[in-house]
Amino acid sequence: MQSMKWRIVGAGTALTGTLAAGLVAAQTGNDTAPEARYVMDVGTTAGMMGQGDNREMTLRLGSRLPAAGGAPRADHFLPEGMRMGASVPLVSPEPARPGTRDDEDKYAYDKFARPKGRLLIYWGCGAHAGPGQPMVIDFAKLGKGQTPPELFSARIPAEAVPRPGTSRTYGDWPNGKTNAKVRSNSSLIGQHRIAGNYSPEIGFALTQDFMAAPRVKSGQAPDGSVPLTWAAVPAATGYYAWAMGSAGASTDDMVWWASSATRQFGGDLWGWLSPATVSRLVGQKVVMPPSQASCTIPAEVKKATGEVLMGFLYAYGPEANFAFPERPGDPKRAWRPKWTAKVRYRALGNFMAGMPDMGEAMRGQMPERGEGRPEQKPKPCKPKISGLLKRAAGLGDGC
Numbered sequence: 001m002q003s004m005k006w007r008i009v010g011a012g013t014a015l016t017g018t019l020a021a022g023l024v025a026a027q028t029g030n031d032t033a034p035e036a037r038y039v040m041d042v043g044t045t046a047g048m049m050g051q052g053d054n055r056e057m058t059l060r061l062g063s064r065l066p067a068a069g070g071a072p073r074a075d076h077f078l079p080e081g082m083r084m085g086a087s088v089p090l091v092s093p094e095p096a097r098p099g100t101r102d103d104e105d106k107y108a109y110d111k112f113a114r115p116k117g118r119l120l121i122y123w124g125c126g127a128h129a130g131p132g133q134p135m136v137i138d139f140a141k142l143g144k145g146q147t148p149p150e151l152f153s154a155r156i157p158a159e160a161v162p163r164p165g166t167s168r169t170y171g172d173w174p175n176g177k178t179n180a181k182v183r184s185n186s187s188l189i190g191q192h193r194i195a196g197n198y199s200p201e202i203g204f205a206l207t208q209d210f211m212a213a214p215r216v217k218s219g220q221a222p223d224g225s226v227p228l229t230w231a232a233v234p235a236a237t238g239y240y241a242w243a244m245g246s247a248g249a250s251t252d253d254m255v256w257w258a259s260s261a262t263r264q265f266g267g268d269l270w271g272w273l274s275p276a277t278v279s280r281l282v283g284q285k286v287v288m289p290p291s292q293a294s295c296t297i298p299a300e301v302k303k304a305t306g307e308v309l310m311g312f313l314y315a316y317g318p319e320a321n322f323a324f325p326e327r328p329g330d331p332k333r334a335w336r337p338k339w340t341a342k343v344r345y346r347a348l349g350n351f352m353a354g355m356p357d358m359g360e361a362m363r364g365q366m367p368e369r370g371e372g373r374p375e376q377k378p379k380p381c382k383p384k385i386s387g388l389l390k391r392a393a394g395l396g397d398g399c
Contacts, residue, residue: 034323036063036199038341039161041272042188045348046213052184053213059173061090062162067169067198074171074196079206081187084180090171090196093164116140117252120304123260125288125295127225133300134255135263156268156286159277169198186210194341202339204322211235211317214349218311224299226309226353231293233315233347238278238287240269241295243311243353247304255309257301261285269314272344278316287316302353309353317345 041058059076067073074090120134164170188209194202212233219227228241240258242265247253258265264286273281281287288295302309323337 032336033064034337034340035065036061036202036339037162038194038202038339040343042210042343043346043348044210044213046215046350048350055182055184055186055210057182059090060162061171061194061199062167063169063199064167065169065198069197072169072171072198074194074199076173077193077195079190079192081189083183083186088173088180089177090173091175091177092169092171117254120247120253120255122257122298122301123263123265125259126298127221127223127296129298129300158268159274200338202341204341206320206343208235208318208320208345211315211345211347213347214313214315216313216349216351218351218353224302226297226302227294228297228351229294230313230349232290235318235345236290236315237275237318238282238290238316239292239313240287241311241313243297243309245305245309255301255304257297259288259295272346273316274319297353311351311353313349315347317347319344
């Protein structure tokens with residue numbers, strides 16, 4: 001399992017790194033842009049080993065204004081239901097220095113982003129793989145820049161969010177400056193306020209809470225295919241599933257399957273997508289519609305994996321947008337907001353091909369909290385490149 005994890009990380013990192021979208025050009029000198037842009041990404045991941053669902057939140061504040069009166073500072077003041085204290089700080093990152101962890105991460109990237117072997121790509125829901133499958137990617141050629149032509153069947157542009165490189169002043173959370181954590185019973189409902197010395201004050205109220213996580217059940221059909229089923233997730237705008245595994249201990253080959261009816265996988269499909277983008281992708285049969293509650297992994301995919309085939313199901317969610325002043329009802333009227341804020345939702349389920357719901361399977365083996373389970377102290381977190389695929393899949397900070 002440990003060997004397979006590293007190989008999955010290397011394969012995913014190499015492919016997504018090679019095919020990543022370009023950065024959005026900085027607009028710090030654009031006087032027509034809002035003074036500040038704020039984005040909240042909130043997600044839910046189904047718990048495993050008898051634990052409750054995990055909730056996550058990422059906050060990003062970007063401004064075209066300089067900090068007034070010293071170093072940049074900003075805070076997000078939270079509703080009481082978040083159970084995280086009155087506020088969390090949005091910290092401006094410091095430039096990386098030689099010999100820091102950034103250099104260690106780069107070393108790890110160089111070491112693991114160029115795996116040996118091949119990647120066998122399958123796609124589509126159905127008992128058997130369609131024509132032209134698998135598509136084979138040789139990592140030795142990929143490392144030399146020989147990207148296969150027409151690798152993707154659709155273009156999914158990256159949805160811009162504030163970044164240090166696209167903002168004159170920037171702050172985010174989590175950042176290691178507070179012990180506050182999103183809890184399994186945290187609630188987003190209520191008033192949110194962002195205040196600092198490099199942006200106008202931002203305020204909005206949320207009525208949509210964290211989404212429920214999908215519960216994926218996996219079976220084994222007589223023909224070797226793997227049926228997946230799940231209950232509808234409230235507020236979901238569409239679903240996307242993918243799975244990856246090793247082709248066996250005697251080979252360096254990896255197997256990757258995606259639910260898209262066309263050859264489309266990874267990249268921004270692992271992130272937060274707007275309802276408009278999801279609707280377009282549903283029309284292109286890249287994303288499954290919210291009415292769909294099942295998908296079958298082809299028998300050829302399961303046969304090609306000599307080890308565990310681990311998978312994930314994304315439930316894309318709604319989006320809340322705020323601005324001051326608000327957008328006028330007449331589209332012909334000029335609109336120059338002082339600030340904008342966006343809240344993006346998603347939820348993530350997990351499964352192992354051929355096994356029942358992972359959470360349910362483990363609950364019968366692990367005592368619930370307070371029923372004899374020994375309390376374990378959290379281990380120190382030292383994120384490295386080994387967590388990049390985990391981060392991309394929405395499984396926390398990569399620790």
